[in-house]
Amino acid sequence: MDTALVIGGTRFIGRHAVKELLDHDYEVTTFNRGTHANPFADVEGVDRVEGDRTDETALEAAAVSVDPDLVIDCVAYHPEEVRTATELFADSRYVYVSSGSSYGAEHVPKREDGTPLEPCSPEQASDDSAETYGARKAEGDRAVFEAAERGVEAMALRPCIVYGPHDYTERLDYWIDRVLNHDRVVVPGDGQHLWHRAYVGDVASALRIIGEKGTAGEAYNVGDRRLLTIRETLETIADAAGTEVEVVAAGERELAAGGLSPTGFPLYRDYPHVLSTAKLADLGWESTGVKEAMVRTVEEHRESDRDGAEHDPGRDAEKRVLGVLDTL
Template identity: 85%
Template sequence: MDTALVIGGTRFIGRHTVTELLDHDYEVTIFNRGNHENPFAEEERVNHVAGDRNDQTALEAAAVSIAPDLVIDCVAYRPEQVRRATEAFADARYVYVSSGSSYGAEHVPKREGETPLEPCSAEQASDDSPETYGARKAEGDRAVMEAADRGIDAMALRPCIVYGPHDYTERLDYWIDRVLTHDRVVVPGDGQHLWHRVYVEDVASALRVVGESGVPGEAYNVGDRRLLTLRETLETIAEVAGTAVDVVTAGERELAAGGLSSEEFPLYREYPHVMSTATLTDLGWDSTPVKEAMARTVSEHEESDRDGAEHDPGRDAEERVLGVLDTF
């Protein structure tokens, strides 16, 4: 394959995907509305087509003018968008960026083809609220399977929580900022909770690998090969940053002393979320060593202005929790 079209392509997963494709000698075109700064504006090997992905005529025009061998859809959030894209690009290999949130059962680990998906009603399918995100992604997976049944080379990739440079969600940025600016950091629970994460460059490489070698109609989980607990995450951040951190765990009673609860902290999940990556690995994919991935993430964080403030439960409240713990 020589030509690739990335729907999205300028923010986080899409941005790294464009770089991955360029590194593997693809001619790349970005298709989006142009609402965000284009980091590839000066890159001669990247073309840009302005268009709304919800405009079927625009999608079909892009399919005709570009005739891509590979389409990677980074911004399909409703199943109807997947159905329209697979029709418009029926002559290409199509990879839909789904999500680990599409799974509807708390299995450990979650496996493709075994763990049930979230159901999705007609009302949920057209909704845009966070509460229906997993259901909508699951229905997008089913749309991929339906397209494959019609002879279209469509596949899905299910990332878990994605982290890395240029992460506009700032969920991990909150913890990086805490480690870099405070000696003692409050972590809810016992610090041993597992929420599977995946380095963004590995998502990008997985999208390319699935696009080149994936089986139509199949979905592929992608996640770090080594999982870190929340405590280990903070300790790894400190290690790669060349600093130290005192991870202070706090149960619900101690958190309540500061007017806090566990759910107010980013990347905390009571029940473990773990996904098997064996199916993707069988295609030849591998992940970046977690310490190397974290080092790149922390380095870019230090150069950015992101601090995860929107996820901050409040340092004053944490200090009250620390004060309570110090009396024990």
């Protein structure tokens, strides 16, 4: 039986990665601080090592005690963490969870071998702000490439926006909550903007497949094979929930009547963000159908207490926008 170490493994992508590995007969160990509930505490075949991934001594101890065939690194947010991990796990196959945000040009679609990455200054590399996230992930990719040149079997996976059960970011939960609780839902712009998304189960399977079949020094995009506009997303949510929704598109002028702007809504992006997934598909990876993925997502949302409230621009403000639109 192959062994795998998941750095992280309790919340979202890591949680699904552990399940994916178990389903494919891996013996799995998670490495994390234990600050979140462990969903695998009583699951046979899953062990846990407690430690902070920024503590090199603790990470080295995990490397020695587990001696994994495969390492999936879900929580490397600074390039130095990737460099350390690729040194400590030089005898394992290592997959770094990067991001579609690492791309530094607005190509449509963004391709692993053609679209340039974000530059990253030393100051950005050690920063913790959202503004430097893409730059830090890109530098982590470069750390993977450098490790491969040293002979390490290191690879990177670049997901776009990830959604699905147990999504603690609650970005899609906001829209699910709107569809479940309101007949009319305001979307910014014309409702046709595209921000590529990836179902979390597909991200988990991609991590395993890359770990098994990927080429050292390569990066792979992952995202739904069918892209949905925000309007289509809400309609798909409604279909999955067995309800109906009227999607009401509002331009900047109409939104301003409610004191709103397009960027105040989750999952809004003015310019299309689309990733090519052909390279990953060549390894045998397949995408879950968006309707099936949304059914699973809505079902788990209903069982959770997440409502995306932190992303809420305000229903009263939306009502004012709807009032303006109804007079046109």
